[in-house]
Amino acid sequence: MSQLPSKRPRVDGSDDATEHDGDAAVRIPPVQRSEKFWIEDGNVILHVEDTQFRVHRSMLTRHSTIFKDVFSVPPPSSEQARDPVLEGCPVVKLSDRAGDMEQILSIFYDNASFLDLREDIPIGRLAAMLRLGKKYDIAYLRDEALKRFRSEFPTTLEAFDASYGDTRGPSIDYDSPSDLDDISTIICLSQEHGLPSIMPAACFNLVYYIPPEKILDEAVLPQELRNRCIMxxxxxxxxxxxxxxxxxxxxxxxxxxxxxxxxxxxxxxxxxxxxxxxxxxxxxxxxxxxxxxxxxxxxxxxxxxxxxxxxxxxxxxxxxxxxxxxxxxxxxxxxxxxxxxxxxxxxx
Structure with missing residues (x-):
């Protein structure tokens, strides 16, 4: 991996861009170059939300064959528009979360020190592993996330009991044992990404120590899920x-x-x-x-x-x-x- 510069400027200047929607001006966040993943000899730029990552195409395709299709460039005679180019690199816009992409790139480039499967994995990293592992068919990330979620929120009483005490294996690292947002994030993930089997245990985990008035004020959960938990x-x-x-x-x-x-x-x-x-x-x-x-x-x-x-x-x-x-x-x-x-x- 090439040496990363200590500081990166914004791609398109220091001022926010502005578009006009009728009479109202809409403020567009400035595009930032990733502090961690703007690699000088990278040959592709991923544009995710308001962040750009300059990385190696070979690193991405090594972990996911789906990226080969993402990076396919039409021939010169094609009527399809080519990807924009910045500093000689094609810029590929992806509909992912910038935080998720940084988590996944950290695993790709720094696997041994960043992803220790013998330890509990932070909830934010597991969420990224599930979202992008599923989307880009990165089996080892997707399956590891599924294993942790299913172990923590099982479908059998025997597995639930096994999740207690010192006998439990590596699982999920929460910000705190009673972090409402962490469990709410998991409930939303279960609904959004086709993992409903963990929802009963996850909802139970939420409601056994959170009073109804706090659940009602929980911003992470959609109203339908808040109602379901309270009922x-x-x-x-x-x-x-x-x-x-x-x-x-x-x-x-x-x-x-x-x-x-x-x-x-x-x-x-x-x-x-x-x-x-x-x-x-x-x-x-x-x-x-x-x-x-x-x-x-x-x-x-x-x-x-x-x-x-x-x-x-x-x-x-x-x-x-x-x-x-x-x-x-x-x-x-x-x-x-x-x-x-x-x-x-x-x-x-």
Whole structure:
């Protein structure tokens, strides 16, 4: 790779260009040369949004045969217009995002240090890998992004449990564990790029800790998806409430007939149910059940004071509830169940 200059000027001067649409002047952003990818011996210029990248045609076609068609130049006798030329290089305009293109070029040119598959990959990079990997048929980028998204937002309860703790493999690097925009971006990606199978788990990931008023104000999500998430959150809350109510009515939940200790009385049973309610239902901060494979910490402490039979009863009911909720998860968010054809991905 040739030495990159320390600073790059704008392509068409320092002032914004102006076009007139009727009586209104429309400000057009100035075209910038990429600070990172304006390579002196590059032989093609990619014009993406307001940024131009001067790179090597051979580098692009090495990773994607589709670029060969993108760079095909009509013969001189053709009536088709040729690509414009700048500094002896054809300028090819692409309808991608400049940030995505920089991410992908960084992988092409600096693969070993930029894309370590043993580590979590930042969400912005994964989004670019999915968008451009799918569009330009760059299989190893597309498939790696799909693997990470599907691992983080699976379709089975067993895979969901495997995503917890130290046993999980490399996945997604979020800006913060509760970053609303990150999860919203993933939900939008799932809809826009034919990856609906991850939507139920992704929507659940959003609604279990985000109160409705924040979801309503979320700018990344379109209104239809915001509505779907809020309705799904309400459905989840009502379902968990009904499950907890059924436990209070069940004679087999911590049944005195099977108790082998002297601790069990009405107070103990009510205490466990109250703590389960605090851990599984709507919390003071507006969050809902996080669906952890382990019981809430306060319940775990209480179980240590129960006999084996009562403790086993609580654990059994808890995991039965998880299975019940998981089966209904797609329904919460507008699908007809896990077998819904609308949950089939583009590569299914």
């Amino acid at each position: 799904g959150q309400d459905h989840l809350i009502r379902t968990v409430h009904n499950i907890l109510f059924d436990w209070t009515e069940s004679e087999s939940f911590m049944s005195p007939d099977h108790c082998t200790g002297d601790h069990l009385d009405g107070y103990d049973r009510k205490k466990v149910l109250r703590e389960l309610n605090d851990g599984l239902w709507l919390a003071d901060d507006g969050s809902v059940w996080c669906f952890s494979p382990t019981l809430p910490g306060n319940v775990q402490e209480t179980l240590s004071n129960l006999c084996a039979s009562c403790s086993e009863s609580v654990i059994s009911y808890y995991h039965a509830a998880r299975k019940e909720v998981w089966q209904e998860l797609p329904i919460f968010f507008g699908f007809r169940g896990w077998e819904d054809p609308d949950l089939k991905d583009f590569d299914s």
